[in-house]
Amino acid sequence: MPTPASGRGFLWLGLVLSSVCVALGSETQANSTTDALNILLIIVDDLRPSLGCYGDKLVRSPNIDQLASHSLLFQNAFAQQAVCAPSRVSFLTGRRPDTTRLYDFNSYWRVHAGNFSTIPQYFKENGYVTMSVGKVFHPGITSNHTDDSPYSWSFPPYHPSSEKYENTKTCQGPDGELHANLLCPVDVVDVPEGTLPDKQSTEQAVQLLEKMKTSASPFFLAVGYHKPHIPFRYPKEFQKLYPLENITLAPDSEVPDGLPPVAYNPWMDIRQREDVQALNISVPYGPIPVDFQRKIRQSYFASVSYLDTQVGHLLSALDDLQLANSTIVAFTSDHGWALGEHGEWAKYSNFDVATHVPLMFYVPGRTASLPEAGEKLFPYLDPFDSASELMEPGRQSMDLVELVSLFPTLAGLAGLQVPPRCPVPSFHVELCREGKNLLKHFRFRDLEEDPYLPGNPRELIAYSQYPRPADFPQWNSDKPSLKDIKIMGYSIRTIDYRYTVWVGFNPDEFLANFSDIHAGELYFVDSDPLQDHNMYNDSQGGDLFQLLMP
Numbered sequence: 405m406p407t408p409a410s411g412r413g414f415l416w417l418g419l420v421l422s423s424v425c426v427a428l429g430s431e432t433q434a435n436s437t438t439d440a441l442n443i444l445l446i447i448v449d450d451l452r453p454s455l456g457c458y459g460d461k462l463v464r465s466p467n468i469d470q471l472a473s474h475s476l477l478f479q480n481a482f483a484q485q486a487v488c489a490p491s492r493v494s495f496l497t498g499r500r501p502d503t504t505r506l507y508d509f510n511s512y513w514r515v516h517a518g519n520f521s522t523i524p525q526y527f528k529e530n531g532y533v534t535m536s537v538g539k540v541f542h543p544g545i546t547s548n549h550t551d552d553s554p555y556s557w558s559f560p561p562y563h564p565s566s567e568k569y570e571n572t573k574t575c576q577g578p579d580g581e582l583h584a585n586l587l588c589p590v591d592v593v594d595v596p597e598g599t600l601p602d603k604q605s606t607e608q609a610v611q612l613l614e615k616m617k618t619s620a621s622p623f624f625l626a627v628g629y630h631k632p633h634i635p636f637r638y639p640k641e642f643q644k645l646y647p648l649e650n651i652t653l654a655p656d657s658e659v660p661d662g663l664p665p666v667a668y669n670p671w672m673d674i675r676q677r678e679d680v681q682a683l684n685i686s687v688p689y690g691p692i693p694v695d696f697q698r699k700i701r702q703s704y705f706a707s708v709s710y711l712d713t714q715v716g717h718l719l720s721a722l723d724d725l726q727l728a729n730s731t732i733v734a735f736t737s738d739h740g741w742a743l744g745e746h747g748e749w750a751k752y753s754n755f756d757v758a759t760h761v762p763l764m765f766y767v768p769g770r771t772a773s774l775p776e777a778g779e780k781l782f783p784y785l786d787p788f789d790s791a792s793e794l795m796e797p798g799r800q801s802m803d804l805v806e807l808v809s810l811f812p813t814l815a816g817l818a819g820l821q822v823p824p825r826c827p828v829p830s831f832h833v834e835l836c837r838e839g840k841n842l843l844k845h846f847r848f849r850d851l852e853e854d855p856y857l858p859g860n861p862r863e864l865i866a867y868s869q870y871p872r873p874a875d876f877p878q879w880n881s882d883k884p885s886l887k888d889i890k891i892m893g894y895s896i897r898t899i900d901y902r903y904t905v906w907v908g909f910n911p912d913e914f915l916a917n918f919s920d921i922h923a924g925e926l927y928f929v930d931s932d933p934l935q936d937h938n939m940y941n942d943s944q945g946g947d948l949f950q951l952l953m954p
Contacts, residue, residue, distance in 0.1 A: 443814060484867065487883065496540075497513065507886060508885050609718055648699065654744035669751075713787060729774045866897040902929070904926075
């Protein structure tokens with residue numbers, strides 16, 4: 405791996421390593437389990453399941469696919485709100501957005517809702533050294549401008565120094581000038597500091613793994629990658645993997661006739677980029693010119709392959725340090741991202757393309773055999789190597805699951821006591837969880853003694869929600885501030901259908917009024933997998949929805 409380009413990175417690492425020594429002394433005493441499994445939690449920004457291991461035939465993601473081949477992969481995992489800060493606070497606390505009361509980017513849950521424990525905090529309190537690299541919590545007030553330190557972390561989190569250039573004019577345009585574009589393939593040697601944020605995050609994470617190899621305490625390392633979040637700023641060579649002539653449009657690139665206006669997100673953040681502004685696209689529905697749609701999809705897929713290389717280097721280091729036999733690896737995303745489906749771009753909706761996320765867990769000795777001496781489970785795979793074959797996922801579950809299940813599942817897999825289910829209401833309860841424990845899915849080898857009999861799949865439900873300021877798309881429809889929320893779209897996803905009702909919402913009281921139905925959506929998965937044909941026509945839909953709410 406190349407060395408960090410910034411001296412600031414070395415300074416941070418020195419402070420961290422000295423802090424680790426202090427943390428080891430204090431936290432080893434708290435943990436009586438000498439053979440506890442470590443945790444490596446990889447969180448990706450805006451990654452839909454456009455991966456080989458999820459059946460995508462175009463995207464080259466050999467390293468993530470290799471992880472999947474040794475993991476339990478959940479085919480139907482869903483986020484609870486398709487926007488960064490609310491989703492991350494939700495799954496890191498194990499509570500739904502209606503409990504964290506975070507639907508925007510403007511409050512800190514410990515002050516605004518309740519002093520809820522987080523996943524890393526729980527591991528820290530159980531003797532783990534907890535470390536954060538890159539984008540784990542959303543930065544800013546939603547994590548108290550500290551990534552929830554000192555509650556969640558043993559020492560201050562690391563953010564790559566080159567992060568500050570992400571939205572600046574570093575994209576070479578056809579005119580030879582630098583722009584703040586949506587599409588931003590770069591020559592890495594020419595960008596400020598000669599590196600990119602995700603590269604720096606990988607380098608720092610590897611150095612922390614090297615230090616923790618000799619630790620007497622188990623570690624919890626969370627690594628948050630920025631790509632494929634916009635702007636699509638990635639090493640330009642990854643474009644070669646996706647020639648434009650091979651890029652197809654979304655199969656349903658038109659706005660569906662039966663789509664309620666309140667359900668549509670007008671992708672305002674994309675419109676703010678200089679290259680998109682130059683297209684003079686009409687608001688709110690567009691459309692984006694076909695040739696530019698292909699370029700967006702090309703850059704998204706290229707960003708995914710670039711991300712895959714970073715995951716590959718990180719997992720290869722885990723192997724080289726002989727930590728793969730003692731470390732659980734969990735991989736997920738905060739939400740999906742629309743690539744032209746329904747005439748929409750970005751997240752900000754309740755559709756599957758915005759809420760469906762990858763989710764997989766590698767558990768040494770359980771999802772895969774323990775590696776033999778000298779054996780590598782995660783050798784680095786080059787996405788440019790055309791000879792590499794697609795790897796099949798190791799084990800798969802088709803059950804519908806939610807990201808709020810991450811907290812109890814990681815605790816259970818690590819052998820910690822699983823937090824209890826939350827009472828209703830739970831604002832006064834610091835430690836509890838609203839998601840199901842997925843541990844039963846990992847009982848493979850003891851089936852005769854403890855058989856796992858899956859329940860009725862039609863009883864499984866994933867819940868999502870999204871706020872809107874008005875019934876029709878407007879400038880703040882994608883990301884309304886709490887005070888401006890007038891409508892909440894509550895969505896139920898089952899194996900058979902996606903059912904959404906848009907109801908009146910009082911932001912002062914945090915109350916939804918299910919007798920005030922603004923619109924509804926009903927899509928049947930088997931006959932309409934892309935969710936283009938709205939079958940909602942029952943005025944009593946809101947009553948049925950209330951019966952199904954958690």
